[in-house]
Amino acid sequence: MNISYKKLTLTELDIFINMRITQLTEEYVSSGRTVPTDVDLQAALKDYYDRHLADGTFVSWLAFDGDKIIGTSGMSFVEKPPYFGCPTGRLGLLSSMYTNPDYRRMGIAKELLNRVVEEAKAYGCGAVHITASDMGVKLYTSYGFEHNGNFMQYKL
Template sequence: MNYRKATVADVNLLMEWRKTQLVDEGIKADKDIDIELEAFFRKKLAAGSLIQLVVEEQNEIIATGAIVIYDFPPSYTNKSGKKAYVTNMYTKNDYRGKGIASSLLMKLVEEAQNLGITKMWLGASKLGRPVYKKFGFTETDEWMELEL
């Protein structure tokens, strides 16, 4: 298996993977989000605030995972203020249960550490929760959301 960082040349592929992931998680594909996805991937990849890894086997993408880097005000528990949000974690059905997601997550943690980031967070799907818990992520009551 080959792990590599996605580039702007991969934008169309990343868009399709994201849409597949969302549908697989039970989200209804009732809107066209191509323009927004393309803008997101182009902007974040160019700015270096998205590190998207892809896993290939025999020139076929079999998994993907990413961190989006955000700047928050520094705090006593996070001096730099930088945090990495784990997203776009998705593995093809035939490759699940083989440790690929855990390996991807480890590589994303290394990327974050290389950038001096000490805090990571995520919103886990039901399928992903066991992977993240096993890795050491803990559930908190911190998050609240307002839908506008």
């Protein structure tokens, strides 16, 4: 096994998108939900990543075993009015954390997480947020993430 890491470029984007859809599908199924068949995530994700990779508001690190992508990470950068907990107003929104099942529990996700958190620091973010899957809670808690019991969502 020869694990290496590199930043996502347009060259890997199609594979990255497919892995993101695999991740989302896995999360839906493991939570007992039915995967929607009327949503074209492929086109929506391609549009999102094209725009946000270009303007620097999305960054991803990938893990490789040789030429094969085995893990992904992602960080979107957003800005909101500054507040006491985040005086810069810049936030990192963590997403796309996925490791191929054959490579789990080997420290790959932790390394990918560390790399995108460092990107958030470099961008000037004062905090990183994530909506964690059940599988990811242990990783994020061990890294130092804390639960925010007040997080709520309103679907439009």
